[in-house]
Amino acid sequence: MKFxxxxxxxxxxxxxxxxxxxxxxxxxxxxxxxxxxxNFRPYEAAILxxxxxxLSTIPVIWCDSGYNTPNTYRHAEEVIALLNLNxxxxxxxxxxxxxxxxxxxxxxxxPKHKIFTEQVKLEPFKRAMADHTPDVWxxxxxxxxxxxxxxxxxxxxGSDGVLKVSPFYYYSDAELDxxxxxxxxxxxxxxxDPTKVLGNRECxxxxx
Numbered sequence: 734m735k736f737x738x739x740x741x742x743x744x745x746x747x748x749x750x751x752x753x754x755x756x757x758x759x760x761x762x763x764x765x766x767x768x769x770x771x772n773f774r775p776y777e778a779a780i781l782x783x784x785x786x787x788l789s790t791i792p793v794i795w796c797d798s799g800y801n802t803p804n805t806y807r808h809a810e811e812v813i814a815l816l817n818l819n820x821x822x823x824x825x826x827x828x829x830x831x832x833x834x835x836x837x838x839x840x841x842x843x844p845k846h847k848i849f850t851e852q853v854k855l856e857p858f859k860r861a862m863a864d865h866t867p868d869v870w871x872x873x874x875x876x877x878x879x880x881x882x883x884x885x886x887x888x889x890x891g892s893d894g895v896l897k898v899s900p901f902y903y904y905s906d907a908e909l910d911x912x913x914x915x916x917x918x919x920x921x922x923x924x925x926d927p928t929k930v931l932g933n934r935e936c937x938x939x940x941x
Contacts, residue, residue, distance in 0.1 A: 736890060745886040753780070753900035756887060757787040760869050760898045769871035770794045770858075772926070773801070773809040776909045778816075778918040779901060780873040785816050791871075793818045794861045798853040799829035800838070800927045808921035815919070821865070823857040838927045850928040867895055874899040 736744070748756050761767055769784045769791055771777050784791050795809070813820055825832075832852065839845040862870075874885060874897075887902045901909065913920050 735894075736896070738890075741886075741888055741890055744888050748887045749903070753904075754783045754786060756898065756900040757783050757871065760871070760888075760896070761787045761791075764867075764869035764896075766865065766867045767869040767871065768792045768794055768865050768867040770796070770861075771873075772796065772798075773805050773812065773921070774924045774926070775920055775922050776901075776906070776913070777873055778812050778920060779904075779909055779912055779916075780871060781812060781816055781818060782916060782918055783900065784871055785818065789817070790819050792865055793820045794823065794858075794865065795820050796823045796854060796857040796861060798927060799825060800853065800925065802923045802925050804921050804923035805925075808919060811919055821861065823861045825853045825857055827852060829853075846928075854928050862893075862895075869896045869898060871898050871900070873901060875902055875904060 748759070751759070767788065769780065771781060771793060772795070781793065784793075801809075812818065832849075836845050836849060839849050870891075876885075885897070885899065885902070887899055889897045889899075891897055901912075904912070910920075912918075
């Protein structure tokens with residue numbers, strides 16, 4: 734799908750009153766190679782459930798840093814089984830055990846933190862996107878998470894031309910709590926992202 738900035742603005746106005754499922758159904762109907770990415774952080778079951786309702790075989794790209802909590806891994810297994818997800822797993826080229834010896838998890842101010850982020854998150858993500866070459870990328874970005882995400886909307890266009898679709902963009906945590914409960918979907922809050930540390934810090938995937 735090719736859109737101008739004006740068309741993107743018009744789409745966001747049109748889609749703002751649609752349900753997440755309606756947003757995804759619209760995007761899937763106009764996409765050739767849609768994907769959804771996940772890290773199984775809190776509330777991820779919401780977007781995964783509506784994506785598979787719209788397209789049961791949609792590739793679910795999971796870039797696993799290798800540093801998830803045991804709770805997150807158990808949650809991931811539960812959601813994968815519950816929704817019968819078509820998971821495409823991508824992991825760093827070096828094991829976390831090896832990296833722990835070489836650099837550990839560098840502090841944000843440490844120059845090695847950029848290298849760490851590239852190794853555990855950005856490189857696997859770039860590899861996944863190169864393999865799948867999507868034209869539509871479903872994400873669970875929401876307004877209020879970071880300053881960058883506040884500047885986006887339900888649909889936005891990346892510098893690579895991929896249409897990024899965030900169907901729950903205007904949902905609050907409280908609204909998502911209700912959504913998960915109404916749809917009998919699990920959630921898990923014991924989550925750790927070693928590339929962000931702070932909850933309001935960008936990890937790098939959405940900065941382009």
